[in-house]
Amino acid sequence: MTLIELQEVSKLYGFGDATTLALDEAMLSVEKGEFLAVMGPSGSGKSTLMNIIGLLDRPTHGIYLLDGRHVARLRTNQRAKMRRDRIGFVFQAYNLLPRLNVLENVALPLAYKGMTPVRRQKRASDLLELVGMRDREYFMPRQLSGGQAQRAAIARALINKPSIIIADEPTGNLDSTDSKVVMELFSDIHRRGNTILLVTHNPELTRYASRVIYMYDGMIVGDEKTAIGDMAKGARRIYYQKRKVTDDEIAGGVSAYLRDVPGKELASRSKRPGKRRRKKTPTRRRTVRRKVKI
């Protein structure tokens, strides 16, 4: 059963001379129950892809079907409810609310669902038991170690029994021990039948995945099914390989990108600053420049 289907999904930032292509006609379909690892260098569009799949961001072009439904047709409110009920996020920076304690943080999505405090605290307590954080219920986030904070964040992601868990470099801030604990947790969740999308830089972590996709410059350049427990074959190779730009693409230049882009739509989009991380690698960024008619 196809859970996520992306058809030629693109994401552009900025407009005019400074248009940046963060996602370039990505095609992807994810089956229910897959553990998908997404690899690629910084600025290759992994996070953008996750944000679009997680309904945090909207694609500039293309079709996104979640559970067979056209997401573009959903209103902001419906997207929020979708995020609440169907999708669990785990971020690299944990993103726990500093002013709430661990239990309240975990119970937060239930509050937005309108559950009574007693019931949601009980449920949050159960989830914390699951991630081995029961004894830290009343700690504040700043009192937790990175691994503990990330486990609390995973409990929060799981609390609404979502069908998709999106984890954007969840082990990025963790040492190897904590990484292992967190990854085992994900593995456990996967065995229970959840679909997991994991962004990572670490080839070792592809051992937990059932499928690995590789991204470069906003494009999905590789797709590999792997057995759980084995490291993906392409993980090291493609990660460090530089993609060659074809002569056709250079010749096509601006018009190749902008042919399908109605100017009106571009102009109406609010200015978005390019992602910070992308700016660190200016040589890899493809900047579309429009020739100005005089």
Place this chain on the structure above:
Amino acid sequence: MLGIVIGVSSVVTIVSLGEGLKQQIVGQINQLGSDIITVRSGKLVSRNGSSSINNINVLAFLSTSTLTEKDVQAIGKLPSAAKVVPMSFVTSTAKGSRTTLDNLYVVGTSPDLADVLHQKVAYGAFFTEGEADQDFAVIGARVAEELFGELNPAGQSLSIMGKSFVVSGVLERSSGGLLSVAETDFNSAIFISQALARKLTGAHPNILQILVKSQDPNNLDVTANDVRSALLATHQGQENFTVLKQYELLDIASGVVNIVTAFITGIAAISLLVGGIGIMDIMLVSVSERMREIGIRKAVGATSRQILSQFLVEGLALSVGGGLIGVLVAMLINLGLRLYTNFDPVVTAPLVILAVGVSVGVGIIFSVAPALKAARKDPIDALRHE
């Protein structure tokens, strides 16, 4: 929040002060009795036609008195006037056996005063007309206490403007507190006869007002008209005096208090507005500071409306809290005023409800913009916010 506290507390304090003042004045005027007509110097009010008052001339309060002894005599001849009592303000200083008081009302008047004002004498007796051998004075309860240190100093002597007086009686303690438009505070008053007042000042004493008791309480209007005609005759047809009936006195007093109260309340209301803007400022800062929190909340499934209501509730909590603290502060100020001054502020339930209600309104109105800003933010933009 501080802005709201200051705004609400000042509004409540000022309005309750005004309300208290009004009630005190009303109480004092009612003490006079309903059959009394008061004649005052200057044309204090403009009348709309013949009856109702439509304007108050504040300047007239400041002028020298235009009332003279001749007026008193003229009114005294009227058949409809039962009793005529002039009141002239002589001085404010008197020396007793122990000390000197500077905040008194030394008033020249006639023996009928006690009867007209329903003011009872607690000890001794009111002076009578024509006691030539000795100069008598009747004193208020506070004067007795502070000038002589005893409840009944009858027979002792005090000195006014270098002239010695014998205390003939002490008035009963009255409940009134302040010098109002119509009335003096009897507790702080020394009454001497009009003749002695004339002797002291060496000229015509400045007659503050003339109280006229009507022959027939049900025909107050007739008496008032008679008095007016009589005075017009002595004033060469120029109406530079005012004949006021009991209820009109009330109108004037509360009118003046209302004007002052409204003015100061206006200023206080501006501070409330400033407080509201302060709340908006705090909320805007809070929204930008908590952009990341908003992003996280949206990522875990908060709808725009839920974010909106969160920030509205926070703004509301700030303003309601500020409003309640403001009322509390006002109560404390009022308590202080009651303890250390003669003012008796009255905090009414509608006033508290209004003040808190306004602060709640201000809070909501000024929270809307920041809350909308928070709610409309795209989740991804909010999450990326540093």
